[in-house]
Amino acid sequence: MQQFWEFFSFADANIRYVTLGSVLLAGSSAVVGCFTLLRKRALVGDAVAHSVLPGVCLAFILSGTKNPLILLLGAFITGWISLIVIDYITSRSRIKEDTAIGLVLSVFFGIGILLLTSIQHSGNAAQSGLDKFLFGKAASLVGEDLIVFGIVAVLLLFTTILFYKELMLLCFDQAFARTIGFPVRALELLLTTLTVLAVVVGIQAVGVVLMAAMLITPAAAARFWTENLKVMLVLAALMGAFSGITGAFVSYTAPAMPTGPWIVLIISMIAILSFAFAPKRGWVARLMRQRRNRALILEENLLKLLFQLGELKQDFETSRSLSDLLERRSIPKRQAIHGLKKLKQQGYVKKKKKRWILTIEGEKRGRRVVRLHRLWELYLTQYLHLASDHVHEDAETIEHIITPELEKRLMEELNYPELDPHSARIP
Structure with a gap:
């Protein structure tokens, strides 16, 4: 001193x-x-x-x-x-x-x-x-x-x-x-x-x-x-x-x-x-952003999956087991359980006897993810002239980063479509 x-x-x-x-x-x-x-x-x-x-x-x-x-x-x-x-x-x-x-x-x-x-x-x-x-x-x-x-x-x-x-x-x-x-x-x-x-x-x-x-x-x-x-x-x-x-x-x-x-x-x-x-460009901040993005993608994929299962028979009140979800989409079991628990904490899903069901807010968010996926598929086929069987993977990635402003513009560009390239209804 x-x-x-x-x-x-x-x-x-x-x-x-x-x-x-x-x-x-x-x-x-x-x-x-x-x-x-x-x-x-x-x-x-x-x-x-x-x-x-x-x-x-x-x-x-x-x-x-x-x-x-x-x-x-x-x-x-x-x-x-x-x-x-x-x-x-x-x-x-x-x-x-x-x-x-x-x-x-x-x-x-x-x-x-x-x-x-x-x-x-x-x-x-x-x-x-x-x-x-x-x-x-x-x-x-x-x-x-x-x-x-x-x-x-x-x-x-x-x-x-x-x-x-x-x-x-x-x-x-x-x-x-x-x-x-x-x-x-x-x-x-x-x-x-x-x-x-x-x-x-x-x-x-x-x-x-x-x-x-x-x-x-x-x-x-x-x-x-x-x-x-x-x-x-x-x-x-x-x-x-x-x-x-x-x-x-x-x-x-x-x-x-x-x-x-x-x-x-x-x-x-x-x-x-x-x-x-x-805080923004550092290695730790970048790792944290990547972790948050991976968690967001997992959560939105689970919500989309629950919405699609309910969409099949227009029945969103029926609960789904974990095996129902994993049969439709290949997600590691541990990650799926973690993602569902986090969605439950956020109020997007409810758990009933080891089965999962969408809440009203979860249904809205799942519907939006499905809509963005199908809109992007339609955009790729109409404007880039890609084959309908070549657009799914790209839509799987882009659906998580489309902003509300871009969503609105897509709807206007596509003239508020009702069906995607596979003739599935756009919610």
Whole structure:
């Protein structure tokens, strides 16, 4: 607890630099990463992250100093060139984008490693610490680095806000943007520049190896929680900022733990939790929906079955045994018993001496399912010209998802029919 209060009091200047730098890095990268993710160019961040290393090395060789602005300028230039090369290869050859990204990533990174090795063997005393661009070292951030981080973060966020409408249209409907006169190529270059800036700033904290995770992971996690782009941007920024603070705190409480990898690990944990527990798109929610849908289909099939048995002799007052139902339709016995018990709880069926009978509400619901089944069969035969013996299976599936609005439209399109393709009455 003492370490907690020491850290979050921000009395130590080094804590302030590391924490604020990590927050600015993670938050601004996440915002740009949202647009990269939506454009289905997630691997671009990885390509840029590996392509900045030769720029850092060349900037050091030419300047002879480790001035952050000079090194980041060199990183920006080679990172930007790498994206231009990817676009050029993709547009001028039959090579697909993922292959082009792999080619550019490996070539640029290989050149960077060669230059870094050459520098390490040159005997230049100023080269010490240059390898932190490879693996990152957020714990060594100082006030000068923080100023650079702050300027770039403000620039990224301001540009995103200023061109929000244009970038959104570029992500969701590029053809429409071009049709209405938007400068699509210029917008692509702008987004490329923002991506490179985000990566260039981040490599000093987490390195070229992990920077792609900082760009894409918060955006991927936020995407699971919302369908609204504005909300997605805010969520991604908050998730990134939280991972930055938490990673810095873990590194402070356990000095042997590096800050950058912990930031990536925490945002990855947030992403995993999002993938699993997001209310609409998460894995658990999807499983629950599937379970509810299976239960709904079972219940409606049982109601339809009871209605059809009563329809044979227009006798809905006679109770039916479980064997009567299973003889007419192949349903696992345990599932049928469970479904009937649930229908009884809902008031759709009644049980009399181990036999089942529809209630008034159950008869209405069963009648509707039968009507939808027969309407869809008739629609397939009349409008798609399918044979009457080929429409049953499709109707078995679609009858459970037809809405009242679609049901009304079907009735109107078919002119309120009385018989289905098999000459059975449509109730």
